[in-house]
Amino acid sequence: MTDDTKSGLRKGLTNYGDKEFSLFLRRVFIKAMGYSDDALDRPIIGIIDTYSDFNPCHGNVPELVEAVKRGVMLAGGMPMAFPTISIHESFAHPTSMFLRNLMALDTEEMIRAQPMDAVVVIGGCDKTIPAQLMGAASANIPAIVVPTGPMLVGHYQGEVLGACTDCRRLWGQFRAGDRTEGEMDEISGRLAPTKGTCMVMGTASTIACMVEALGMSLPGSATIPATHADRIRVAEASGAAAIMLAREGLTPKTIMTKAAIRNALVVLQAIGGSTNGLVHLTAIAGRLGIEIDLEEFDRMGLDVPVLIDLKPSGQHYMEHFHWAGGMPRLFKELGELIDTSHPTVSGGSLADSAALADMVKGQDVIRSRANPIHQGGGLAVLRGNLAPRGALIKRSAASSALLQHEGRAVVFDSLEDMANRIDSDDLDVAADDVLVLRNAGPVGAPGMPEAGYIPIPRKLARAGVKDMVRMSDARMSGTAFGSIVLHITPEAAVGGPLALVRNGDRIRLDTAARRVDLLVSDEELARRKAEWVAPAEPAGSERGYLRLFLDQVTQADQGCDFAFCIPKAG
Numbered sequence: 001m002t003d004d005t006k007s008g009l010r011k012g013l014t015n016y017g018d019k020e021f022s023l024f025l026r027r028v029f030i031k032a033m034g035y036s037d038d039a040l041d042r043p044i045i046g047i048i049d050t051y052s053d054f055n056p057c058h059g060n061v062p063e064l065v066e067a068v069k070r071g072v073m074l075a076g077g078m079p080m081a082f083p084t085i086s087i088h089e090s091f092a093h094p095t096s097m098f099l100r101n102l103m104a105l106d107t108e109e110m111i112r113a114q115p116m117d118a119v120v121v122i123g124g125c126d127k128t129i130p131a132q133l134m135g136a137a138s139a140n141i142p143a144i145v146v147p148t149g150p151m152l153v154g155h156y157q158g159e160v161l162g163a164c165t166d167c168r169r170l171w172g173q174f175r176a177g178d179r180t181e182g183e184m185d186e187i188s189g190r191l192a193p194t195k196g197t198c199m200v201m202g203t204a205s206t207i208a209c210m211v212e213a214l215g216m217s218l219p220g221s222a223t224i225p226a227t228h229a230d231r232i233r234v235a236e237a238s239g240a241a242a243i244m245l246a247r248e249g250l251t252p253k254t255i256m257t258k259a260a261i262r263n264a265l266v267v268l269q270a271i272g273g274s275t276n277g278l279v280h281l282t283a284i285a286g287r288l289g290i291e292i293d294l295e296e297f298d299r300m301g302l303d304v305p306v307l308i309d310l311k312p313s314g315q316h317y318m319e320h321f322h323w324a325g326g327m328p329r330l331f332k333e334l335g336e337l338i339d340t341s342h343p344t345v346s347g348g349s350l351a352d353s354a355a356l357a358d359m360v361k362g363q364d365v366i367r368s369r370a371n372p373i374h375q376g377g378g379l380a381v382l383r384g385n386l387a388p389r390g391a392l393i394k395r396s397a398a399s400s401a402l403l404q405h406e407g408r409a410v411v412f413d414s415l416e417d418m419a420n421r422i423d424s425d426d427l428d429v430a431a432d433d434v435l436v437l438r439n440a441g442p443v444g445a446p447g448m449p450e451a452g453y454i455p456i457p458r459k460l461a462r463a464g465v466k467d468m469v470r471m472s473d474a475r476m477s478g479t480a481f482g483s484i485v486l487h488i489t490p491e492a493a494v495g496g497p498l499a500l501v502r503n504g505d506r507i508r509l510d511t512a513a514r515r516v517d518l519l520v521s522d523e524e525l526a527r528r529k530a531e532w533v534a535p536a537e538p539a540g541s542e543r544g545y546l547r548l549f550l551d552q553v554t555q556a557d558q559g560c561d562f563a564f565c566i567p568k569a570g
């Protein structure tokens with residue numbers, strides 16, 4: 001036996017004080033699975049299996065695991081699948097973001113603890129791939145991502161439906177009294193008709209596109225429908241690519257460089273992607289010691305038009321994006337706006353990917369730069385006395401008339417306060433007011449839930465009001481539409497200026513000048529600050545993961561990662 005501890009089964013031996021015995025014992029136990037010595041001496045490729053009965057977005061994971069295994073074996077390796085936690089948006093209390101960092105820790109430590117020469121991570125639902133990339137970046141062994149892929153569109157009464165932009169739109173109609181309970185029951189079976197991730201340009205699709213731009217997945221990986229045979233084939237190819245990555249020693253640090261992160265930011269703007277994309281990329285980049293410059297991202301927005309016509313900013317769905325040419329076609333249209341020379345897990349570059357683009361004639365989903373959906377990018381970064389460390393607005397999903405707006409603040413102190421009062425006929429609110437929700441940030445809620453899509457108060461919805469300016473320290477689902485300022489940083493629960501807003505204050509949103517300001521004097525704000533008392537911590541916060549979360553979670557401008565997971569500068 002050799003004491004080479006760098007590869008295969010010999011990697012990361014369990015400590016018994018005798019390396020030879022550790023390796024012997026490892027072989028003893030793994031042979032119980034029926035593996036031959038030949039199999040065990042091959043390069044080992046870990047495959048992260050995130051199947052869960054609670055996670056329909058990962059419903060095709062078993063097939064993908066099998067396909068990755070086949071690809072690994074065809075390339076001469078030994079596949080070893082193992083589980084980590086799995087998070088679905090609608091089955092995570094209090095919110096999936098609360099659990100993202102737990103999944104990142106799980107992913108990092110299980111990659112590090114078990115012997116593997118490369119790892120294939122299979123994820124999809126919103127927080128899962130960010131968590132997996134955070135973990136893989138920190139573990140820094142060769143890694144490749146296989147997204148589960150978007151679900152197919154739904155149909156109802158001749159209308160094409162998509163989760164979850166239409167979930168929110170139709171729920172809004174129900175709240176306004178325009179839909180019956182019977183209709184909603186029927187619709188609930190139509191909105192998410194197959195396994196896979198939400199098929200609009202929500203967070204899952206945004207992340208899958210950014211991952212392909214980062215070079216961490218094979219061409220086509222972002223957009224192939226979850227249920228299409230090509231999804232199986234790209235999983236098989238990813239298994240084979242993992243062997244190449246192991247052989248070449250191409251780690252996430254060598255792929256996810258500053259230039260790759262910049263490419264992902266350009267793509268985030270060009271696809272009219274989810275605001276969550278910025279928080280997650282900040283966390284992933286932070287694991288690699290790369291800081292995202294919010295001002296540069298905002299300037300990028302002036303040069304990078306929105307080219308993808310997908311809901312919620314546009315009309316189409318992910319399967320249409322795929323058949324129009326997918327990300328390779330987008331790379332081609334972006335041209336010199338991205339660095340196409342950058343290496344990817346395919347062994348080639350984004351230029352190679354762009355060269356493969358299917359130049360579909362007559363398609364109108366992927367626009368040219370001469371004919372964009374929106375001239376400026378999708379996301380704008382705001383500053384001002386209400387958001388000293390930044391806030392975000394998704395311009396492409398907002399009402400243009402509300403991008404410049406001044407109004408009276410109507411404040412909700414918490415999610416519970418909002419739930420209790422928003423639909424009250426006694427609520428003093430008008431269509432030109434500014435709805436403010438606070439204590440819904442990383443610490444406040446906790447977990448920065450997707451509550452920024454504050455519902456239009458029922459009495460205004462019934463009067464036909466479709467959009468209002470809304471502001472919070474929360475996040476918003478990438479599938480939502482509206483004139484909504486998010487991620488106000490620092491959040492109210494840690495004493496940010498949002499904590500000082502009072503009912504009736506004037507707030508000005510000036511998107512053109514990138515400002516969001518509370519029109520109250522500095523003296524008055526200082527007086528309010530002196531009186532401010534931090535909100536009580538939630539029940540159960542004295543122990544366990546919640547305690548760790550409250551002590552360690554950073555603000556949105558640091559990606560809401562745990563402070564102890566971000567490497568020290570230098």
Ligand code: FES
Nearest residue numbers: 057125197198204
């Ligand atoms: Fe999983 Fe939308 S709920 S991607």
